[in-house]
Amino acid sequence: MLAQVVTELGTPDQLRLTEVPDPTPGPGQVSIAVEASGVNFPDGLLVAGTYQTKPELPFTPGSEVAGTVLALGDGVDGVSVGQRVVAFCGLGGYAEQVLAAANMVYPLPDQVSAVAAAAMPVAHGTSYHGLVDRARLQPGETLLVLGAAGGVGLTAVEIGHQLGARVIAAASTDEKLDLARSYGADETIRYSDEDLGDKIKELTGGKGVDVVYDPVGGDLADTAVRRLAVEGRYLTVGYASGAIPKVGMNRLLIKEGTLLGFQWGVWARRNPDLQRHNMDTMLGWVAEGRLRPHIDRTWPLADAAQALQYVLDRHARGKCMLTVGDDR
Numbered sequence: 001m002l003a004q005v006v007t008e009l010g011t012p013d014q015l016r017l018t019e020v021p022d023p024t025p026g027p028g029q030v031s032i033a034v035e036a037s038g039v040n041f042p043d044g045l046l047v048a049g050t051y052q053t054k055p056e057l058p059f060t061p062g063s064e065v066a067g068t069v070l071a072l073g074d075g076v077d078g079v080s081v082g083q084r085v086v087a088f089c090g091l092g093g094y095a096e097q098v099l100a101a102a103n104m105v106y107p108l109p110d111q112v113s114a115v116a117a118a119a120m121p122v123a124h125g126t127s128y129h130g131l132v133d134r135a136r137l138q139p140g141e142t143l144l145v146l147g148a149a150g151g152v153g154l155t156a157v158e159i160g161h162q163l164g165a166r167v168i169a170a171a172s173t174d175e176k177l178d179l180a181r182s183y184g185a186d187e188t189i190r191y192s193d194e195d196l197g198d199k200i201k202e203l204t205g206g207k208g209v210d211v212v213y214d215p216v217g218g219d220l221a222d223t224a225v226r227r228l229a230v231e232g233r234y235l236t237v238g239y240a241s242g243a244i245p246k247v248g249m250n251r252l253l254i255k256e257g258t259l260l261g262f263q264w265g266v267w268a269r270r271n272p273d274l275q276r277h278n279m280d281t282m283l284g285w286v287a288e289g290r291l292r293p294h295i296d297r298t299w300p301l302a303d304a305a306q307a308l309q310y311v312l313d314r315h316a317r318g319k320c321m322l323t324v325g326d327d328r
Contacts, residue, residue: 001019001020001021001022001023001095001096001097002017002018002019002020002095002096002301003017003018003020003060003092003094003095003096004016004017004018004060004061004062004094004095004301004304004305005017005018005020005058005059005060006046006047006057006058006059006060006061007057007058008057009047009048009049009057010047010048011047011048011309012044012047012304012305012306012308012309012312013305013309014047014305015047015061015094015304015305015308017301017302017304020095022097023092023097023098023099024071025071025072025073025076025099026073026074026099027073027074027075028073028074028075028076028101028102028103029072029073029076029099029100029101029102030069030071030072030073030076030079030085030087030099030100030101030102030105031069031070031071031072031073031097031098031099032065032067032068032069032070032085032087032089032097032098032099032100032105033067033068033069033070033096033097034065034066034067034093034095034096034097034098034324035065035066035067035068035114035115035118035323035324035325036065036066036067036114036115036117036118036119036298036321036322036323036324037062037064037065037093037094037095037118037301037321037322037324038062038063038064038065038093038118038119038121038122038123038319038320038321038322039062039299039304039307039308039311039319039320039321039322040063040064040122040123040151040311041151041238041240041311041312042063043061043062043063043094043308043311044308044309044311044312046059046061046091047061047308052263055091059091059092060091060092060093060094060095061091061093061094061308062089062091062092062093062094062095062098062322063088063089063090063091063093063121063122063265064086064087064088064089064093064118064119064120064121064122065086065087065089065093065098065100065118066084066085066086066087066108066114066115066117066118067084067085067114067324068082068083068084068085069081069082069083069085069105070097072102073102075102076102077102078102078105079102079105079107083107084107084108084110084114085105085106085107085108086105086106086108086112086114086117086118086120086121086279086283087100087104087105087106087121088100088104088121088122088125088265088268089104090104090265094301094304094322095301095324096301096324096325101269103272103276104268104269104272104275106276106279106280106283108283109283109284109286109287111286111287112283112286112287115295115298115321115323116286116293116295117283117286118321119293119295119318119319119321120279120282120283120286120293121279122151122152122264122265123151123152123154123155123319124155124159124282124291124293125264125268125275125278125279125282126152126155126237126264127152127155127156127158127159127213128155128159128278128281128282129262129264129267129268129275129278130156130213130235130237130260130262130264131143131156131159131160131163131211131213131235132159132163132278133267133274133278134233134235134260134262135211135213135233135235135260136233137160137163137165137210137211138163138164138165138210139163139164139165140164140165140166141165141166141210141211142165142166142167142168142204142207142208142209142210142211142229143156143160143165143166143167143168143209143210143211143212143213144168144170144200144209144211144212144213144224144227145157145160145167145168145169145170145180145185145213146170146191146212146213146214146215146216146220146224147170147171147214147215147216147240148169148170148171148176148177148180148185148188149169149171149175149176149177149179149180149317149318150215150240150314150316150317150318151311151316151318151319151320152215152237152238153169153171153180153213153215153216154179154180154183154294154317154318155293156213156215157169157180157183157184157185158183158184158291158292159282159291160184160213161183161184161185161186162184162285162290162291165210165211166186166187167184167185167186167187168185168186168187168188168189168200168203168209169181169185169187169188169189170188170189170190170191170196170220171188171189171190171191172190172191172192173190173192174190175317176317177189177190179294179317179318183292183294187203189203191220196220196223196224196227197223197226197227200223200224200227201227204227204229207229208227208228208229208230208232208255209224209227209228209229209232210228210229210231210232210233211232211233211234211235212224212225212228212232212233212234212235213235213237214234214235214236214237215237215238215239215240216238216239216240216241217236217238217239217240217241217242217243217244217245218239218241218242218243218245219241219243219245220241220245221236221245221247222245222246222247222248225247225248225251225252225257226248226251228251228252228255228257229255230255230256230257231255231256231257231258232255232257232258233257233258233260234247234252234257234258234259234260235260235262236259236260236261237262240314247259293318293319294317294318294319295318295319295320295321296315296316296317296318296319296320297310297316297320297321298320298321298322298323299320299321299322299323300322300323300324301322301323301324303322304322307320307321307322
């Protein structure tokens with residue numbers, strides 16, 4: 001099979017399309033013929049060697065795929081050879097075939113395309129877990145989403161809307177905010193030239209926001225913490241700005257607020273049954289037309305380096321995807 005292989009850490013141009021042996025599933029594993037694979041910001045951090053985990057070289061990035069089951073390892077039930085599935089594989093997704101743990105493989109409804117499904121495990125999984133399991137977002141509460149047009153930010157807007165929250169989307173351009181509105185944002189803040197704190201105060205009548213969803217970090221974090229409502233919850237999701245914020249703990253004390261951290265992939269592996277419930281719920285919403293994974297662009301597997309650089313340069317609006325099958 002063909003796979004994008006990293007033999008030396010660095011920039012995305014270290015990826016090399018290479019012929020490697022087909023993988024064989026071991027106990028508890030599923031082999032999948034990949035049709036689509038998601039491209040995520042952490043993939044670039046893995047290639048650079050700056051992510052929290054560092055796989056041994058050589059490795060193939062790519063943590064989420066959709067396709068067709070090729071083979072089952074010992075002890076696997078619940079899926080069958082030839083079945084369409086979506087999977088969180090952790091590594092190896094930039095390839096024609098990949099192995100995934102059976103408890104991270106989910107059957108696909110007929111109405112859901114491979115590209116849409118492969119866009120979901122990381123971004124939608126992160127937002128659903130953060131908003132539902134961690135922040136306990138309730139109907140009628142106000143949700144502020146920073147970086148609201150990015151890969152995870154846009155999913156938080158969409159899922160927050162589905163949960164019945166009033167969603168305030170914050171981003172840097174009108175184009176990004178228009179996209180957020182089309183996915184359910186009720187109000188918007190263009191923080192490139194509007195004061196984030198003043199606008200939150202204006203839009204909430206001084207009450208503040210009940211939940212902040214922050215995949216950006218940096219200077220915006222301190223402002224958002226200052227504008228939490230009483231008993232507000234602040235979700236720290238990631239640091240796309242490159243700066244890890246230092247939050248004023250006294251602000252949390254004054255507001256009786258809660259700072260919530262989480263790492264979705266670790267949680268999902270530790271709680272496979274809860275993660276399956278989350279994925280089944282979201283796939284059902286997609287099948288019903290209630291969620292619409294936004295695909296910014298797709299590239300063939302051979303152009304994975306260009307796709308990953310596009311994401312790292314923060315051009316992505318929603319998800320960027322690789323499609324597999326036309327690279328030979």
